[in-house]
Amino acid sequence: MWFLITVIAGLALFQVPEHACEDFGYDGVIGPTYWGDRYQECRGKHQSPININVLRVKQVALPDIAFVGFDDSIDDVHITNNGHTVLIEVENEPHPRVSGGPLDGAYVFSQMHFHWGDNDTFGSEDKINHRSFPMELHMVFYKEEYKSVKQAIKYSDGLAVLAFFYELDRHKHPAYDDITSALGNVTEPHTTIVMSQPFSFLNILPLDLRRYFTYRGSLTTPPCSEVVIWLDFEQPIRLAHDQIEAFRELRSANGKIRHNFRPIQPIGDRVVFYNVDNNYFNYNEIDDPDEANAGTNRRKKGHNYSNIVRINLYIFVCTLLIMW
Numbered sequence: 001m002w003f004l005i006t007v008i009a010g011l012a013l014f015q016v017p018e019h020a021c022e023d024f025g026y027d028g029v030i031g032p033t034y035w036g037d038r039y040q041e042c043r044g045k046h047q048s049p050i051n052i053n054v055l056r057v058k059q060v061a062l063p064d065i066a067f068v069g070f071d072d073s074i075d076d077v078h079i080t081n082n083g084h085t086v087l088i089e090v091e092n093e094p095h096p097r098v099s100g101g102p103l104d105g106a107y108v109f110s111q112m113h114f115h116w117g118d119n120d121t122f123g124s125e126d127k128i129n130h131r132s133f134p135m136e137l138h139m140v141f142y143k144e145e146y147k148s149v150k151q152a153i154k155y156s157d158g159l160a161v162l163a164f165f166y167e168l169d170r171h172k173h174p175a176y177d178d179i180t181s182a183l184g185n186v187t188e189p190h191t192t193i194v195m196s197q198p199f200s201f202l203n204i205l206p207l208d209l210r211r212y213f214t215y216r217g218s219l220t221t222p223p224c225s226e227v228v229i230w231l232d233f234e235q236p237i238r239l240a241h242d243q244i245e246a247f248r249e250l251r252s253a254n255g256k257i258r259h260n261f262r263p264i265q266p267i268g269d270r271v272v273f274y275n276v277d278n279n280y281f282n283y284n285e286i287d288d289p290d291e292a293n294a295g296t297n298r299r300k301k302g303h304n305y306s307n308i309v310r311i312n313l314y315i316f317v318c319t320l321l322i323m324w
Contacts, residue, residue, distance in 0.1 A: 023222060024039075024084075024222045025252070025254070026259060026261070026262075032262050041224045041226060042222060044224065044226050046217055046226045046268060047217065047226070048125070048219070048220050048228065048230060048265060049124075049125035049126040049217075049220055049262060049263075050215070050217065050264060050272075051128075051129075051264050052127065052128050052213050052215075052232065052272050053129060054274070056272070057273060057274040058271055058272070058273050058274065059276050060276070061276055062102055062273075064100055064101070064210070065100040065103075065231075066097075066098065066099045066100045067201075068096060068098070068099070068106075069094065069097060069201075070096055070200070070201040070202045072201075073198040073199070074090050074092050075092065075199075076090060076091035076092050077089070077194065077195040077199040078090070078091070078193070078194055078195075079182045079183070079192065079194075079195060080186065080192040081186040081189055081192075081251070082189070082190065083189035083190060084221065085115065085260055086113060086114055086186065086250060087111050088113070088199075089110075095108050096201055097141070098141055098162065101214070102229055102273070102275075104157065106143075107160045108141055108143075108144050109140075109141050110149050112138060112139040113137075114137055114138070114247055115138070115220075116244065116247050116259065116261070117134060117261060118248070118259050120241060121134070123136065123259065123261055124165055124166075125138075125262055126163060126165075126230075127264060128165075128213075128232075133236065134166055134167070134168065134244050135166040135244050136261070138161050138163055138220075139161065139163075140160075140161050141159065142158060142159055142160075143157060143158055143159070143160075152227070153225045153227050156226070156227055158227040159228045159229070160229045160231065162231050163231065163232045164205060164206065164236070164237055165232075166237050166238070168238070168239070168244075169239060171238075172239070172240040172243055173204075173237065173238060173243065175200075175203040175204045176204060177243075178196075178199070179195075182195055183250065186250070189251055189252050189253055205233075206233065206236065206237050208233070210277040211234040211274075211276070211277050212275050213230075213232040214230060214231050214232070214272070215270055215271070215272045216228070216229060216230070217230050220261075220262045221262070
């Protein structure tokens, strides 16, 4: 009897770790190193994120991307702290769509979320030439013909993710004020708020949407499904330190989410493509007035050189005749 009481007392004192009910995290025994124990595909050969070596990319000229509904004013925007990141979802129909570029068909917006680090020196998932950015935005789309994300992850081309890097600026980005203000109401995990102001995708993105890197990869969180066409846009979005710091105030079951990015994965046999801006190169190669003038100057230089030779020869002959 005394033994039974002792065992019960011991069990009462034993506390289950807070993360025991979580399927994944970014530290300890539920961190990225252990994701493959539960989700086998997290140990696949075509995982994300990767480091993009710009000296090894293959330049291509892809069709223009069509951004449908990106400049619309969206009213019903939900911001959620899911315990791993902050999600932005929209209820309005039809959802924004993308097509063109490396995509075969139309892709429908599902959600966007963010990845960040403990400080402003790192936090992005993909890297460029081993450079990490303080934060990264992922806009997730599913292929329209598959009807939903749940169905899309069954196909190798099921998802497309538009990824944008952030850089520090001395000035605040005004389009992000409503987002960072809303974050103060979802600091606790599994809380949601509806934004009070209309929201436009185009306002929070960089101006240059023509130049980007693209490759085949995976989700960067479990189940790490290798079904993603990645588009990493070259021009970063500039935010003030305080705007990025607001994301670090969000909490999970284990405290503040100070970092939520997966380490770099081997690129393996994959090729990263870099989409060049056809209009940019056409302007510089054909319409650049400096180039045109340079060509004219070169032709004039050749013409003037011939005249100088003839004049010098004439002077030389005249001199000989005088001396004769």
